[in-house]
Amino acid sequence: MDGKTDVLIVEDEALFAVMISEFLKDEYKLSCAYTASGEDAVRIAESQQPNLVFMDIRLAGRMDGIEAAEIIRKKSKAPIIFMTAYGGEATRERIKSVHKSEFLVKPVDMQIIQNMVRKYCAVNQ
Amino acid sequence: MFAHNGESFQDYISEIYFDRGGNILFSYQAKKTAKPDIIRISRQLSADAQRSIQSEDFKPPCFSPIFFYNDFPAIGMTYPVYLNGIHQGDLVSIISLNRLISRYVESMKSGKTGQAYLYDDSGTIIFHHRPSFIRTNIFNLKIDKHDNFQDFVRESFTNLSGKSSYRYFDNFESKSVKRKLAVWNTIKTGDRRLILALAAPDAEIEEALSDLRLQRTLLSILLISMFAAFIITASYNRHKLLVENARALENLVNKKSEELSAKEMRYRTIFEESPISLLEFDLSQAKEFVDKFERHNTLPIETFLTGNSPIVREILSRIVIVDANKTSLQMFGFESKRDFIEKFPLNESSELESSLIIGISRLKQNLFTTELETVFNLKSGKTIFARLFGTIVPGHEKKWSQILVSITDITTIKNSEERLLISLSEKETLLRELYHRTKNNMQVICSMLALQSATNCNEDLRSAFRQMENKIHSMALVHQKLYQSQNLSSINLRDYVHDLVHHIISSYEIYTGRIKTNLDIENISVLLDIAIPFGLIISELISNSMKYAFPGKDSGEIDITLRREDDDTITLIVADNGIGPPPQFDVRENGRMGMKSVIALAELQLQGSYSVSGINGFVNRVSFKDRLYKERI
Numbered sequence: 001m002d003g004k005t006d007v008l009i010v011e012d013e014a015l016f017a018v019m020i021s022e023f024l025k026d027e028y029k030l031s032c033a034y035t036a037s038g039e040d041a042v043r044i045a046e047s048q049q050p051n052l053v054f055m056d057i058r059l060a061g062r063m064d065g066i067e068a069a070e071i072i073r074k075k076s077k078a079p080i081i082f083m084t085a086y087g088g089e090a091t092r093e094r095i096k097s098v099h100k101s102e103f104l105v106k107p108v109d110m111q112i113i114q115n116m117v118r119k120y121c122a123v124n125q
Numbered sequence: 126m127f128a129h130n131g132e133s134f135q136d137y138i139s140e141i142y143f144d145r146g147g148n149i150l151f152s153y154q155a156k157k158t159a160k161p162d163i164i165r166i167s168r169q170l171s172a173d174a175q176r177s178i179q180s181e182d183f184k185p186p187c188f189s190p191i192f193f194y195n196d197f198p199a200i201g202m203t204y205p206v207y208l209n210g211i212h213q214g215d216l217v218s219i220i221s222l223n224r225l226i227s228r229y230v231e232s233m234k235s236g237k238t239g240q241a242y243l244y245d246d247s248g249t250i251i252f253h254h255r256p257s258f259i260r261t262n263i264f265n266l267k268i269d270k271h272d273n274f275q276d277f278v279r280e281s282f283t284n285l286s287g288k289s290s291y292r293y294f295d296n297f298e299s300k301s302v303k304r305k306l307a308v309w310n311t312i313k314t315g316d317r318r319l320i321l322a323l324a325a326p327d328a329e330i331e332e333a334l335s336d337l338r339l340q341r342t343l344l345s346i347l348l349i350s351m352f353a354a355f356i357i358t359a360s361y362n363r364h365k366l367l368v369e370n371a372r373a374l375e376n377l378v379n380k381k382s383e384e385l386s387a388k389e390m391r392y393r394t395i396f397e398e399s400p401i402s403l404l405e406f407d408l409s410q411a412k413e414f415v416d417k418f419e420r421h422n423t424l425p426i427e428t429f430l431t432g433n434s435p436i437v438r439e440i441l442s443r444i445v446i447v448d449a450n451k452t453s454l455q456m457f458g459f460e461s462k463r464d465f466i467e468k469f470p471l472n473e474s475s476e477l478e479s480s481l482i483i484g485i486s487r488l489k490q491n492l493f494t495t496e497l498e499t500v501f502n503l504k505s506g507k508t509i510f511a512r513l514f515g516t517i518v519p520g521h522e523k524k525w526s527q528i529l530v531s532i533t534d535i536t537t538i539k540n541s542e543e544r545l546l547i548s549l550s551e552k553e554t555l556l557r558e559l560y561h562r563t564k565n566n567m568q569v570i571c572s573m574l575a576l577q578s579a580t581n582c583n584e585d586l587r588s589a590f591r592q593m594e595n596k597i598h599s600m601a602l603v604h605q606k607l608y609q610s611q612n613l614s615s616i617n618l619r620d621y622v623h624d625l626v627h628h629i630i631s632s633y634e635i636y637t638g639r640i641k642t643n644l645d646i647e648n649i650s651v652l653l654d655i656a657i658p659f660g661l662i663i664s665e666l667i668s669n670s671m672k673y674a675f676p677g678k679d680s681g682e683i684d685i686t687l688r689r690e691d692d693d694t695i696t697l698i699v700a701d702n703g704i705g706p707p708p709q710f711d712v713r714e715n716g717r718m719g720m721k722s723v724i725a726l727a728e729l730q731l732q733g734s735y736s737v738s739g740i741n742g743f744v745n746r747v748s749f750k751d752r753l754y755k756e757r758i
Contacts, residue, residue, distance in 0.1 A: 014658065014722065014730040017729065018721050022718045034729065060730075060732060
């Protein structure tokens with residue numbers, strides 16, 4: 001991947017990942033990268049050092065989103081926004097252990113995505 | 126088995142050891158196995174010895190009269206073997222006297238006309254230098270009418286040894302009456318006697334008294350006596366050895382019997398106390414019955430028996446239950462083993478008949494270990510489902526005479542299975558209903574979008590609505606195919622692609638009848654995980670061709686190919702013969718959101734590959750593995 005990545009989207013629903021990516025690119029001129037696997041997410045986060053990470057919990061591959069986030073946290077200071085349709089108590093407890101993270105329940109409104117980007121990325125209001 | 130203590134077998138014709146049942150435990154015949162006639166003679170000797178023992182105060186060995194075997198004199202000696210006062214068997218030896226005679230008697234002569242006689246206590250002549258005398262009785266022997274030879278003979282039977290003179294008329298030489306002197310000695314062999322005599326003219330005897338030859342003759346008599354004594358001693362030694370062997374054998378048998386008894390007790394306890402129900406069956410009568418029918422029947426046994434309930438019941442009635450352990454009694458509600466054995470089985474259900482048919486059929490195919498499920502009635506009247514494990518005890522395969530069966534009550538498992546099957550069926554119904562409702566809801570959304578599109582005159586918006594509707598329809602169609610499928614988890618892509626392509630093409634009304642689609646779709650089924658992104662991809666690619674490939678054209682073609690590669694890879698090719706992409710067009714850089722979605726769906730969601738070529742239209746190739754769902758798990 002060439003150049004700096006502003007936002008990393010880790011999502012196994014490709015359409016959703018493309019939609020967010022295209023929206024942030026059109027709206028804020030942000031450079032986005034997306035992947036469906038936790039292993040790839042760790043690699044991109046380490047090499048690209050994005051400003052923000054959107055992280056699904058159920059992913060392709062052996063690693064889930066929380067496991068990927070725990071590794072990323074050791075290598076990057078980027079805030080991690082978890083997005084999942086499975087908002088159970090156990091999942092929330094696991095997420096609490098990941099420092100500097102927030103939690104969104106799917107379906108996620110695009111306005112909330114914008115709020116997160118404005119909060120953590122240096123973009124025009 | 127029997128040691129000979131250095132004795133030579135040369136003196137023995139045979140040795141046979143009979144047990145008290147008359148079976149041969151050991152046999153020896155010089156240079157070969159015992160011939161039938163030798164066995165017959167020996168068996169007779171053994172029987173004679175037994176009679177002697179019972180009728181007289183007899184001490185073994187028992188000697189037979191001397192008899193002739195193959196024209197040579199022989200004597201039989203029988204040693205009954207006793208252990209703790211119980212008769213164990215008899216060792217019968219047949220000893221050749223030929224060697225003894227040739228060694229000592231044959232060369233005996235005294236003076237010019239002295240003659241040696243060897244005869245037994247019945248008077249049978251064993252040896253004489255005139256072969257014609259042999260096997261005749263000495264009491265019938267007359268030298269001439271004047272002699273008193275028989276006086277000497279009678280005296281030799283009265284005294285064990287001695288000498289006696291008798292007259293004889295010499296026919297051969299001087300024809301005058303002469304006197305002969307006979308000396309004899311008796312060889313005792315058990316209760317039998319063998320008499321060796323030497324007769325010669327007085328003068329020759331007197332003359333020979335100082336002759337070394339007579340000394341040698343007398344020495345010979347002594348040696349013969351010693352030889353006989355030797356045979357007897359050796360026989361006693363053998364008898365002693367036999368007794369020792371028999372005692373050792375008895376000890377071994379007692380020890381083994383005790384061990385066997387302990388083992389039997391152990392296995393009996395294991396059988397009786399086993400927490401698993403164990404039964405022993407004898408199916409030999411049932412097999413005879415089945416064999417009888419099979420001889421007159423060409424059908425396979427299972428086919429023949431199925432539907433032939435009377436015969437199956439007859440087979441069932443011929444099955445004998447030999448034993449049952451405690452757990453079996455408890456399982457079926459019996460306290461008495463006899464009661465259980467008499468009444469088992471308590472029912473003749475169709476399930477029992479079916480399992481019996483299967484069991485018989487497997488046994489007929491030489492499958493001697495088998496597993497069956499059936500239904501039994503308990504004494505209480507309750508019915509149980511049971512699993513039977515049966516095996517034929519080795520050695521009983523031919524007659525089916527010993528079969529071990531364990532019975533497990535699987536009623537709880539069966540009931541659970543039944544409940545699970547009902548539950549599964551309910552879940553299937555619910556899932557089918559869910560797919561149906563999802564598809565209906567999606568179709569409602571499609572209808573709303575179509576309605577909205579129709580009321581809006583902005584072409585861009587109408588196009589966006591149409592694309593959205595096509596995408597949702599592609600997903601709705603997957604759910605429709607799912608609830609129509611057998612297993613509720615996979616759909617056939619051939620049917621799906623045909624329906625989807627037809628719907629998308631129809632949605633572009635302006636191209637109605639102008640765009641031809643060529644479908645070459647293999648019969649491939651995929652799981653839901655793949656079907657949804659696959660549907661979105663194909664929907665996007667066809668929509669793309671419809672929108673951009675044929676501007677201002679009257680006609681066009683779209684080829685859609687789907688095939689399975691050798692390595693379980695599925696490849697989709699969507700190619701149009703339209704205007705193709707603009708020069709320098711990079712679909713990854715310049716593609717719109719729709720194309721980026723295709724790439725993301727192919728590469729991220731399906732973990733496959735996407736490629737494009739722009740020669741002679743626009744050709745899209747998507748490849749992915751159809752085992753993606755399993756790999757993800």
